[in-house]
Amino acid sequence: MDILSSLMDGFATALTPMNLLYALIGVLLGTAVGVLPGIGPAMTVALLLPVAMVLEPTSAFIMFAGIYYGGMYGGSTTSILLNTPGESSSVITAIEGNRMAKAGKAAQALATAAIGSFVAGTIGTALLVVFTPIVVEFAVSLGSPSYFAIMVLALLAVTAVLGASRLRGFASLGLGLAIGLVGIDSVSGQRRLTFGQPLLADGLDIVVIAVAIFAVGEALWVAAHLRRTPLQIIPVGRPWMGKQDWKRSWKPWLRGTAFGFPFGALPAGGAEIPTFLSYVTEKRLSKHPEEFGKGAIEGVAGPEAANNAAAAGTLTPMLALGLPTNATAAVMLAAFTQFGIQPGPLLFENEGPLVWALIASLFIGNTLLLLVNLPLAPVWAKLLRLPRPYLYAGILFFATLGAYSVNLQAFDLVILLVVGALGFMMRRFGLPVLPLILGLILGPRIEKQLRQTLQLSAGDVSGLWSEPIAVVVYIIVALVLAWPLLFKAWRRMRPRTAVAVGGGTVAAGPAAGGPTAERPTAERTTAVSPGQAAAADGKTTDANTADATPANHGQEKS
Amino acid sequence: MSIIVGYVPTAEGTAALDRAISEAHKSQSRLVIINSSRGDAIVDKRYAQAQDINEVTERLEKEGIDHLVLQPVRGNDVASEVLEAADKYRAELIVIGLRKRTPVGKLIMGSTAQQILLEASCPVLAVKAGA
Amino acid sequence: MTSLSTRLKGRSELGVAALLGAVGALVLFDAARLVVPYSQSDPVGPKALPIIVGSLLLVCAVMLAVNVLRGGHGEAEAGEDIDLSHPADWRTILPLAGAFIANILLIDWAGWVISGTVLFWGSVWALGSRHYVRDGLIALALALLTFYGFYLGLGIALPAGLLEGIL
Known part of the structure; x- marks a missing residue:
C-alpha cells in the first residue's frame, strides 16, 4: 500500500500542468530524434543536460523519460518505412515491418508497433513499480563489499557480453576509466593525470565527455560516410489495425513483454537478445509460419513489445542500484550526479518524490506517445526530408553550445574536439562507446566502494569477499568472463545440438536480413532490352527486400 | 543531337516524359532522361527508385527509342544537372514538367524550371500534368 | 622496408593499439609519480586504480596489436544514415x-x-x-x-x- 500511495503522489506531481508540458516536450523531442537519422535519445539527453540544469530536477527527469521512451517509438517508424534500423534491437522490426509495408500493410505495421510498444511499456513500467522496491530493499542491506562486486559485475558484463569484440570492449572500458581518473582524488587530495594544468584539476566534466562522444563523434562519423543515394520512403496514411490484426497481435505483445523486461533488467541483457527470442518464438507458435520473412504481423508485434519492455526493465537497476546498462540510462545517471543527487540504493529514500514522479511520468509519457504517434505517423515521416547539412551542423552547433555553457571556457571546447575525435576513431575501428561512458561514470564510484571496503577490513584483501552476496557475484563475474571458453568446450562436446540451437537463433537474426544489398549506384546508365529489364527488375526487388542495413553491433543509436 | 527530359516519378514528370517521347519519335533523336537528386536529405521522393526506372526503360524499348538514363547524385541541384547534360549531349530540346505553385511559394522556394528556362542555350518545352 | 610497409598497409588499426599503449603508459607513469604516505584510513590509496587501469590498457594494446597482425579487424559502426561502401570522406x-x-x-x-x-x-x-x-x-x-x-x-x-x- 505504501508503494501505491507513493505512486499516487508521483502522479500528482507529474500531472501538474508544468510537468505535463515537459513530458509532452520530451515525448515530441524523443519521437523526432528517433525518426531522424544519426541522432538518438542518448545524444539528445546529453545535449540537453546543460540546459536542464536550470530546471527543477523532477521536471528535467520527466522530460528525459519522455525522450527515452519516445526515441523507441520514433525508431520503429523509420525501421518500418525506410528499412534502416537505427539500433540492433530494431533490426527485426526493420526486416519484418518493412516487408509488411512493402506489401501495402504499412498502416498495420505501424499500428501494431505503436500499440505493442504502449502495451509493453505500460506493463514494463508496472513491473518496474513492483520489482524496484524489492531490489532496493535487498540492496540497502548490502555492504560495501557486495556493492563493489555488483558494480564490477555490471561493468564487466556490459563490456564482455554486448558488442562484437570483447577485446575492443575492454579497450573502450579502459579509456573510460582513465578519463574518469583525471582530477583531484577526493580522499587523498592528490592530483591525478592533470599534468599541472589547473583546468584539469576538477576533472573532465561528464557532460562535456558525453556530448563529445555521442554528439561530436557521431556527427563527424556520419559526415564522413554520408549515404549518397536518396532512399524512397513508403507512403503511409494513418496507422490502423483490423480485427484480424488485433487477434494476431495481442499474444505476441504479451510474450514479447515477458521476454523483454527481465533481459532489460539484467546487467548485460540489453534489448537485442529478447527481440530475437521473441521473433523465433512467434515464428514457432504462429499459424502462418510461411508469412515470416515476408511480412508477418506477429514478427513486428512481438519484437517491438520486447524492445520496449526491455527499455522499462533497464530502469530497474538504474533506479534501484544506480547501475545503467544502456547509453541513455548512463547519460540520465550522469544527470543525477549533475543535480547533486546520489544514485544508488538510497535514491528511493532520499529522493522518493522525484523517483516516483519519474515513474509516474513513464506511464503518462507512454500514453502521450500513443496519442502522438498513431495519428501523426505520416507527419513524423516528413521529418526525413530535412536536409542533412542542417541536421548535422545543428548537432555540432548545439554540442558546442552545450559544452561551452557548462563552464564558459573555451578549453572545454578543445576537450570536446579531442574526445570527439576519439569517438570518431572508436566508431571507425569498432570500439563500442557504451563501456567508455560506463567506465567514466562508474569508475569513480567503484573506486570509492573499493576504498571503503578495504578501510573496513583495515587493508585486508579478504574484506572484498567478506559478504556471501559478494562471493556469489564474483562467481557470476567469473562465469561471464569464462563464458566464451565454456561455450566453445560445450560446443565441442555436443556439436550437433549446439549447431541446431545456434543455427536457429542466427537464422532468425541478422542472417535473415542478409548482407547489405547493393543500393542503386549513384549514376546509373540504363540501356537494357525488355527481357533484361524484367530480369533486372525481379532481381532489384528481391535485393531491396533483403536489404536490412546491419545495425551497430550491440550498440544503440546514440 | 538529343532531347533531354527532366524526369521525376510524379504526374508532371510523367507528362514531361510522354511529351518527350513523342518529340523523340518526330525528330528521331536520342532521348536522354535525367532524374537527379541533391542527395542532401535521407529521403527524396523525386528520386526514382529502380522499379520506376525499369518501367521507363521497358517502355522506351517497346517504342524503339534510342535512350540513355542518368541518375546523378552529386550534391548539385536538379537544374544544373539538366543544364550540364544538355551541354554534354548537345541538346536540341529540353522537356520539363511544371508543378502548380502559388506565387508566394515560388518566391520563397526559387524554381528549378525557372533556372533551366533562363540558362538553357536550346529551346525548352514546359509541360503541365493533365494537359 | 618494403615488406614492412606492405605488412603495415591497411593496418591503420595498429594506431589504435599504439594509442591505447600510450594512454596506458601515461596512466602508469602518472601513478608512479604520486607519493602517498601509508594511511590507516585509506589503505588502498589513490594509486591502486590508476595501476589497474594502466595495466588494463597496456594489456589491451598488446592483445589488439596481436589481433590486428593476425588479420583481425574491428567492424566500423553502421547506422541509418551511413554508407560504409565508400571510404571516409x-x-x-x-x-x-x-x-x-x-x-x-x-x-x-x-x-x-x-x-x-x-x-x-x-x-x-x-x-x-x-x-x-x-x-x-x-x-x-x-x-x-x-x-x-x-x-x-x-x-x-x-x-x-x-x-x-x-x-
Whole structure:
C-alpha cells in the first residue's frame, strides 16, 4: 500500500500542468530524434543536460523519460518505412515491418508497433513499480563489499557480453576509466593525470565527455560516410489495425513483454537478445509460419513489445542500484550526479518524490506517445526530408553550445574536439562507446566502494569477499568472463545440438536480413532490352527486400 | 543531337516524359532522361527508385527509342544537372514538367524550371500534368 | 622496408593499439609519480586504480596489436544514415573540423554570436549545402536566438565579444 500511495503522489506531481508540458516536450523531442537519422535519445539527453540544469530536477527527469521512451517509438517508424534500423534491437522490426509495408500493410505495421510498444511499456513500467522496491530493499542491506562486486559485475558484463569484440570492449572500458581518473582524488587530495594544468584539476566534466562522444563523434562519423543515394520512403496514411490484426497481435505483445523486461533488467541483457527470442518464438507458435520473412504481423508485434519492455526493465537497476546498462540510462545517471543527487540504493529514500514522479511520468509519457504517434505517423515521416547539412551542423552547433555553457571556457571546447575525435576513431575501428561512458561514470564510484571496503577490513584483501552476496557475484563475474571458453568446450562436446540451437537463433537474426544489398549506384546508365529489364527488375526487388542495413553491433543509436 | 527530359516519378514528370517521347519519335533523336537528386536529405521522393526506372526503360524499348538514363547524385541541384547534360549531349530540346505553385511559394522556394528556362542555350518545352 | 610497409598497409588499426599503449603508459607513469604516505584510513590509496587501469590498457594494446597482425579487424559502426561502401570522406571532415576550431579561437574574443554563426555556416558548407545566403541567415538567426535564449531563459551569459554593447 505504501508503494501505491507513493505512486499516487508521483502522479500528482507529474500531472501538474508544468510537468505535463515537459513530458509532452520530451515525448515530441524523443519521437523526432528517433525518426531522424544519426541522432538518438542518448545524444539528445546529453545535449540537453546543460540546459536542464536550470530546471527543477523532477521536471528535467520527466522530460528525459519522455525522450527515452519516445526515441523507441520514433525508431520503429523509420525501421518500418525506410528499412534502416537505427539500433540492433530494431533490426527485426526493420526486416519484418518493412516487408509488411512493402506489401501495402504499412498502416498495420505501424499500428501494431505503436500499440505493442504502449502495451509493453505500460506493463514494463508496472513491473518496474513492483520489482524496484524489492531490489532496493535487498540492496540497502548490502555492504560495501557486495556493492563493489555488483558494480564490477555490471561493468564487466556490459563490456564482455554486448558488442562484437570483447577485446575492443575492454579497450573502450579502459579509456573510460582513465578519463574518469583525471582530477583531484577526493580522499587523498592528490592530483591525478592533470599534468599541472589547473583546468584539469576538477576533472573532465561528464557532460562535456558525453556530448563529445555521442554528439561530436557521431556527427563527424556520419559526415564522413554520408549515404549518397536518396532512399524512397513508403507512403503511409494513418496507422490502423483490423480485427484480424488485433487477434494476431495481442499474444505476441504479451510474450514479447515477458521476454523483454527481465533481459532489460539484467546487467548485460540489453534489448537485442529478447527481440530475437521473441521473433523465433512467434515464428514457432504462429499459424502462418510461411508469412515470416515476408511480412508477418506477429514478427513486428512481438519484437517491438520486447524492445520496449526491455527499455522499462533497464530502469530497474538504474533506479534501484544506480547501475545503467544502456547509453541513455548512463547519460540520465550522469544527470543525477549533475543535480547533486546520489544514485544508488538510497535514491528511493532520499529522493522518493522525484523517483516516483519519474515513474509516474513513464506511464503518462507512454500514453502521450500513443496519442502522438498513431495519428501523426505520416507527419513524423516528413521529418526525413530535412536536409542533412542542417541536421548535422545543428548537432555540432548545439554540442558546442552545450559544452561551452557548462563552464564558459573555451578549453572545454578543445576537450570536446579531442574526445570527439576519439569517438570518431572508436566508431571507425569498432570500439563500442557504451563501456567508455560506463567506465567514466562508474569508475569513480567503484573506486570509492573499493576504498571503503578495504578501510573496513583495515587493508585486508579478504574484506572484498567478506559478504556471501559478494562471493556469489564474483562467481557470476567469473562465469561471464569464462563464458566464451565454456561455450566453445560445450560446443565441442555436443556439436550437433549446439549447431541446431545456434543455427536457429542466427537464422532468425541478422542472417535473415542478409548482407547489405547493393543500393542503386549513384549514376546509373540504363540501356537494357525488355527481357533484361524484367530480369533486372525481379532481381532489384528481391535485393531491396533483403536489404536490412546491419545495425551497430550491440550498440544503440546514440 | 538529343532531347533531354527532366524526369521525376510524379504526374508532371510523367507528362514531361510522354511529351518527350513523342518529340523523340518526330525528330528521331536520342532521348536522354535525367532524374537527379541533391542527395542532401535521407529521403527524396523525386528520386526514382529502380522499379520506376525499369518501367521507363521497358517502355522506351517497346517504342524503339534510342535512350540513355542518368541518375546523378552529386550534391548539385536538379537544374544544373539538366543544364550540364544538355551541354554534354548537345541538346536540341529540353522537356520539363511544371508543378502548380502559388506565387508566394515560388518566391520563397526559387524554381528549378525557372533556372533551366533562363540558362538553357536550346529551346525548352514546359509541360503541365493533365494537359 | 618494403615488406614492412606492405605488412603495415591497411593496418591503420595498429594506431589504435599504439594509442591505447600510450594512454596506458601515461596512466602508469602518472601513478608512479604520486607519493602517498601509508594511511590507516585509506589503505588502498589513490594509486591502486590508476595501476589497474594502466595495466588494463597496456594489456589491451598488446592483445589488439596481436589481433590486428593476425588479420583481425574491428567492424566500423553502421547506422541509418551511413554508407560504409565508400571510404571516409576527408573533404567533409577537415572543413568541419576547421569550422569547429575557428569557433574555439573566436568564441572568447569575437563572442558567441559571431563564432556560432561561423561554426554553423561553415559546417553546413562543409556538409555540402551551397545556399550561401540562406545558410548565413539561418546561422545568424540560430546564434542570436541561442544567445538571447540562454541569457533570458537560462540566465547564462554567453560572451558577447566584439558586439559587446550592441547585443
